Amino acid sequence: MAVIEAPQQPSSPPPRRRKPRRRSRLLTILGLALVLTGVGFIGYVGWELYGTNIVSAQKQEAVKEQISEDWANNIDSNAIGLLRVERWGSDYEMPIIPGSDLLDSKGRSALASGVGWYEKGVGPGEVGNFVIAGHRSGRGAVFKRLPDLRAGDIVEIETRTQLYTYQLRMNGDEIKxxxxxxxxxxPVPDPNARGATPTDELLTMITCAEMFSTDNRRVVIGDLVEVVDKPAVQAAPAAQ
Structure with missing residues (x-):
């Protein structure tokens, strides 16, 4: 008797390998995240270096306009005066704004609008240490060129009633x-003078030592050499 063989079933094709779609998707997401992070960082740096300068310049001009208006009316403005530094050019003029300890919110606001005055020290022309500070980069960078200062340079502080002239003792890059x-x-800006009673009228200017770091400070000190009383402002005649 003949044997009937069952027809052979065609062999099934080998299973296809799945493409690593999940891994590819994760790499894409990671790459996109890195790109966005980089763009965000560049944007942040650009804002800190340039955007804040524009905002601060607008604030500085507004403060100076207010000073001019207040002084014209024999009123002490919120800003205590104007700073001019001979070496930085005849167009350099910055408002000096009370800044408490220069680290609290009031101090940060002062530094963003001009030069900050350390209120725990003395005022301009007074016996003791008149301390002012400013940024070197961003927010106006009002003390960007402090390291360029040289011993003997003249720094002028104008208030509503007086003009104070200080002469620097040292170069701006000398003390770090x-x-x-x-x-x-x-009160006496000297590492060996803690608790000493001041006898001189001094100016201390402080800023960051490096352009993009806050780890160190540059310090320059000056002595008061001249005080000039400004002429009294004449009241405007009453309208007829």
């Missing part, structure tokens, strides 16, 4: 201290 160093704020 850690940001935690306190002696530049002493």
């Amino acid at each position: 201290v850690d940001y935690t160093t306190a002696w530049p704020l002493f």
Whole structure:
């Protein structure tokens, strides 16, 4: 008897390998995240270096306009005066704004609108340490060129009633201290003069030592050499 063989079933094709879609998708998301992070960082740096300068320049002009208006009316403005530095050019003029300890919110606001005055020290022309500070980069960069200062340079402070002239003792790049160093704020700005009673009228200017770092500070000190009383402002005649 003949044997009937069952027809052979065609062999099934080998299973296809799945494409690593999930891994590819994760790599795409990761790459996109890195790109967005990079763009965001560049945008942040650009804003800090340039955008804040524009905003601060507008604030500085507004403060100077207010000073001019107040002084014309024999009123002490919220800003205590104007700073001029001979070496930085005849067009350099910055408002000096009370800044408490220069680290709180009031101090940060002062530094964003001009030069900050350390209120715990003395005022311009007074015996003791008149301390002012400013940014080197961003927010107006009002003390960007502080390291360029040289011993003997003239710094002028104008208030509503007086004109004070200070002469610097040292170069602007001569003193560099850690940001935690306190002696530049002493009544006598000297590391060996803690608790000393001041006898001279001094000016101390402070800024960051490096353009993009806040770890260190540059400090320059000056002595008061001249005080000139400004002529009294004449009241405007009453309208007829």
